Amino acid sequence: MRIAMIGTGYVGLVSGACFSDFGHDVVCVDKDEGKIARLKQGQMPIYEPGLDVLVGNNVEAGRLSFTTDLVEGIAGADAIFIAVGTPTRRGDGFADLTYVYAAAAEIADALDGYTVVVNKSTVPVGTGAEVERIIRERRPDAAFDVASNPEFLREGAAIDDFKRPDRVVVGTNSPRAVEVMRELYRPLSLNEVPMVFTSRETAELTKYAANAFLATKITFINEVADICEKVGADVQQVARGIGLDGRIGAKFLHAGPGYGGSCFPKDTLALVHTAREAGTPFTIVQAVVDANAARKQAMADRIVAACNGVQGAKIAVLGLAFKPNTDDMRDAPSLDILPRLIEAGATIAAFDPESMDEARKHFGETITYCDDAYATMAGADAVVILTEWNEFRALDLKRIGGLLKRRIMVDLRNVYQPSELIPHGFAYHSIGRASVAP
Secondary structure: OEEEEEOOOHHHHHHHHHHHHOOOEEEEEOOOHHHHHHHHOOOOOOOOOOHHHHHHHHHHOOOEEEEOOHHHHHOOOOEEEEOOOOOEOOOOOOEOOHHHHHHHHHHHHHOOOOEEEEEOOOOOOOHHHHHHHHHHHHOOOOOEEEEEOOOOOOOOOHHHHHHOOOOEEEEOOOHHHHHHHHHHOHHHHHHOOOEEEEOHHHHHHHHHHHHHHHHHHHHHHHHHHHHHHHHOOOHHHHHHHHHOOOOOOOOOOOOOOOOOOOOHHHHHHHHHHHHHHOOOOOHHHHHHHHHHHHHHHHHHHHHHHHOOOOOOOEEEEEOOOOOOOOOOOOOOHHHHHHHHHHHOOOEEEEEOOOOHHHHHHHHOOOOEEOOOOHHHOOOOOEEEEOOOOHHHOOOOHHHHHHHOOOOEEEEOOOOOOHHHHHHHOOEEEOOOOOOEOO
16 A cells, blocks of 8 residues: 655654554655755654664665655555654643644645545644544545544564554444555455554544553652651562553553653643633643652752752762653753752753653753763762663763762663662762661
8 A cells, every 4th residue: 555654753764664564555754854864865854763773774675765745645545644743832741733734734725636545643632633624624525534543553573563552443424444554454364464444533532542551651650759758668569569560561560750752741731721612621640640740850959869969069960851762851850950950059960771862952061962871970979860771871980980970870661679889988979768877
């Protein structure tokens, strides 16, 4: 089948590459001429493990191409996916649908033959109906259906999530659109992936509900961690104890400095707004939003307390991205924590394996960027683990002890066990576990 993917951001590029790897002919369309030129040269605009190889292989096979010409891109398409950004709108927390609706208008003007227009972007309930209205108003003669097909991709594991998903959700009441969507995802039938067909509104809400639930789960274990510290319990053992319950599950029960990234922050805000507009305030999710914002600030205070103040102190920071295996800095805890430390008088030396260029866009020259983990620690008063990259999991603790001015580690991801730090004379502070003094 022939697919047009409007937007070459995270969702559009990963989805387009994976569909082409299924054997479909895919054209990715974007207005950014520089981005399209770089993609044609094999340069990825984002870091996602394996994406460069996947794109390169399918470009070489002739199944994947890139263009800035939307008319050319959607010509003869069986399905046109809208995969543009839906950032949080300033002022009210609602999703900004400007790019979605602009794409719908351009698609309407270029439609030729029956096509399924698919919202792949994360959008509030009712967006599909508005997209249909826009297209129908501009092209009353056009043959098309509008469907919702939310993505459930985890950054850092997106290719595997697309090819081996827990489920595929499609929202449409059109039998013809159902058949097109079944054919697009037919390669997944070999793995017996559940295909969940619903109304558009149900599919749209399913995406928000899923992300809000996961954000709630993260916030829940973070607050359990706070209780653990007060009563002498171990949050990792608590998480294991409840995670083995099949009704709860072990995923997203890792205490830390709060959630970030491209989805949870904006989607929880958008769901709160949607619920408020519908006259049914979502108090649980609102509490999650508030608690997560407060937690990031509290983590900075925790670092300050561990150092007995940071005025004039040098802090070595390991990890800047919101999670490992991505360069995404959107709503990363580092964006809240580091400025607070700097305001308190600290200087920051930081290293992240992939997000240094992105970090410069946010921090400028207010922090020092180092070439590796150990380079951050020379003469530092403390080392802080903000992102649990694999290369931070087996650091040479003896070497670290020799580099640091003071042997203080604040491990906000619980990468290490206290027993590992004691022999090296560290004051060790983690999440939801008792601190260890040298």
